[in-house]
Amino acid sequence: MELFKTQMSVLWILLLNGNKGCHTEEVVLLNSKETQAELGWTSHPSNGWEEISGVDEKYKPIRTYQVCNVMEPALQNNWLQTGWVARRGGQRIFVELQFTLRDCNSIPGVAGTCKETFNLLYVESDKDLGRVTREERYTKIDTIAADESFTQGDLGERKMKLNTEVREIGHLNRKGFHLAFQDVGACVALVAVRVYYKRCLATVQNLAVFSDTVAEAAFATLVEVRGACVNNSEVDTDSPPRMHCSAEGEWLVPIGKCSCSAGYEEGHSSCEAEASPRWVLHCRGRRIGYLTEDRLPYGGEATLRRRGYLTEERLPTEERR
Incomplete structure (x- = not known):
């Protein structure tokens, strides 16, 4: 019964695989x-x-x-x-x-x-x-x-x-x-x-780093690999990051994840410091400029906001790059 459960688990992971063929490397020993x-x-x-x-x-x-x-x-x-x-x-x-x-x-x-x-x-x-x-x-x-x-x-x-x-x-x-x-x-x-x-090539998935992993010999054998959280992130204790490397050298769908620490937000496979609020200047419904917190005129914030000339937003991660 336990063998049947193991085989079904392997089959289920294979069916869920959305990254087949990705992050695979052939290590040449003789050519x-x-x-x-x-x-x-x-x-x-x-x-x-x-x-x-x-x-x-x-x-x-x-x-x-x-x-x-x-x-x-x-x-x-x-x-x-x-x-x-x-x-x-x-x-x-x-x-x-x-x-x-x-x-x-x-x-x-x-x-x-x-x-x-x-x-x-x-x-x-x-x-x-x-x-x-x-x-x-x-x-x-x-x-x-x-x-x-x-x-x-x-x-x-x-x-x-x-x-x-x-x-x-x-x-x-x-x-x-x-x-x-x-x-x-x-x-x-x-x-x-x-x-x-x-072998499965090193990759970053769900804010976790998975190292190069050699594929096993048996077709149905999967190598479980624990992921290491990227900088400025923490492991989700209820679901730590892991992936399986198949015998074909292909990563299967990731399980679990890491989350960005307080004060950081998710970028492209990394956690980056959150943007400071910035102010958007409007004139007749159009954006005409931006002001960060240290650039606001002293005492002028309330007046500008009341008249609809100033709104607050955060700079998107992509723009900060």
């Missing part, structure tokens, strides 16, 4: 496109994955890996291991792959062992495992297939059918990890690898 020098990843055996230079869709120089041993009659088992990736506090890790893959049927005389998929794997560790690839250490994330594969005709027309796939790794316990790509007989080019996690 192969940002490296123009050699990536230097570990390839085994030596006649498998090969690092080459290329350009992306914007003609920016990039380093890519490719393998295409589809004409070999023997079964293929080519491994490519990235360098060590520090987790840096990330709980739910996303792996974004951009790649091209050749249609086996478009290759003349291709062996029957030709494949149109490859495997994505990972291994956790507290330090760099070096350049030795030990297959038994790795955990499979998924088999990756292309939505679009290219043909010989596409090559002639210089068409680049780029595929993008995103996979997740959750519940990591070590300081970092290696990724691995296993080719079992495909003609594939790994154009880009981007690894990141999501």
Whole structure:
């Protein structure tokens, strides 16, 4: 019953979410496109994955890996291991792959062992495992297939059918990890690898400051964050400020609030000193000027007010800026 209540509470907060997609940040741990020098990843055996230079869709120089041993009659088992990736506090890790893959049927005389998929794997560790690839250490994330594969005709027309796939790794316990790509007989080019996690960016809501918060690994898990009141404000004891950071790195609707202290009024996400009263001078129903308290003629306030030449108002916060 308690589990049911918790699930319903999570669902209710999600339904109330009015800020979905706001204040989200992707903290990038690895982006192969940002490296123009050699990536230097570990390839085994030596006649498998090969690092080459290329350009992306914007003609920016990039380093890519490719393998295409589809004409070999023997079964293929080519491994490519990235360098060590520090987790840096990330709980739910996303792996974004951009790649091209050749249609086996478009290759003349291709062996029957030709494949149109490859495997994505990972291994956790507290330090760099070096350049030795030990297959038994790795955990499979998924088999990756292309939505679009290219043909010989596409090559002639210089068409680049780029595929993008995103996979997740959750519940990591070590300081970092290696990724691995296993080719079992495909003609594939790994154009880009981007690894990141999501966090809720620091924000101010209901006069409370909420700090950067890393999203949890489990989809239904929300991280509750207590807010700190901004300067010159006080917590509402009946409803202290708090928000929840979702697994997608999105803040859900704020709960509770802070209130400006006496002598201060709410501005834009802050509490500012209240304006002193000022006097508005009128002539024939039109505003002709303003006077603050210290500018009023001595003894003239009552007369001016009685004749309708003077009214009192407070300067709006926006105008005081």
